Amino acid sequence: MERINSKQNQRIKTVKKLTTAKGRKQQHQYLLESWHLVQAALEALPATDIVMVYATDDQYLAHGAALTDQPVTLISEAVAQELGDTQTPQGIFLVCELPDVVNTIAPKGAWLLLDHVQDPGNIGTMVRTADAVGFRGVVFGTGTASPYHSKVLRAMQGSQFHLQVVEQALPTVIKQFQEHQVPIYGTELNPAAVNYRTITPQTDFALIMGNEGNGMDQALLQQTTKNLYIPIQGHAESLNVAIAAAVIMFRITAH
Structure with missing residues (x-):
């Protein structure tokens, strides 16, 4: 040796x-x-x-x-x-x-799409939650920290080996889901958004979580099936993106 x-x-x-x-x-x-x-x-x-x-x-x-x-x-x-x-x-x-580049995603099962998410801790928490909920995969969109960065690897704690991890531009991925009539949910509080509790739990869908400070890209918001929000009863202005993702993922995924 x-x-x-x-x-x-x-x-x-x-x-x-x-x-x-x-x-x-x-x-x-x-x-x-x-x-x-x-x-x-x-x-x-x-x-x-x-x-x-x-x-x-x-x-x-x-x-x-x-x-x-x-x-x-x-x-x-x-x-x-x-x-x-x-x-x-x-x-x-x-x-x-490194795994080979994936150009085409099979839009079956639940997928988490990360839009310009930067914080390794947030990414790790969301990937581990997706693993716990039973998601099929996570897409690291443009502007999101690399899944192979040391801090992101540590934060994911091995959950990356239990689901598919893909680096791909989100507009390309969204188009693939749309072609198969699979719903794509955005997360943004705006006049057109609906309470996440109104979504019937399902098996095939994509959920987009946006940047910690700026939220989802506005162009992506125009391409979603529905945009979801979590009602806040107290005085906090917003929820951490990883916490919000966990709440929604557990609620809208059929088991």
Whole structure:
């Protein structure tokens, strides 16, 4: 088993580039950090998508039994610090192949569409909620943080392996749903919006959640079947986008 002790090692420098969008695009790979995410990926991904596990001695001692059939390179604590995106990295990482670009979505089941959503915590909460509700997939629209950014990966906590994650321009996705007469719900408080409780729970639909500060793109609002709002009884001006998404997803999804 190979061991790398220096953070100046060329392989480590190459892996470090996966923390940038440019590096991920050039290498067609991404980096996962922490045993929780590594384990989830190893259980969910085909062997052809697994490139290399990098682990410190302590992590290999703790999880080596689960890594018997995996390619593993041991690394020093200094290398783990170099690769880690947290203050105290656990010391175990996984390089995976990026999935192929998806151009066509099968508009069956429930889909969450993210329009210019930027905060990794909000994205992670919405993806985990979509997973919990039983959604088929999540579309990361233009302007939304990358699903392969380290903070987004951590926030999703492995739920990304339980549903389809697609990066695609939302107008293109909306057109595909419209062609199959699948309803598309926007989320915006305006004169034409309807109370989310009036929607009959269903199995096939798309729900768009907009930017934390600006809401949904106005052009997208014109393309939805209906726009929904959540009545607020107290004095709060609005709900956090992830909280609003959770409330609506659980309400309008048929089980």
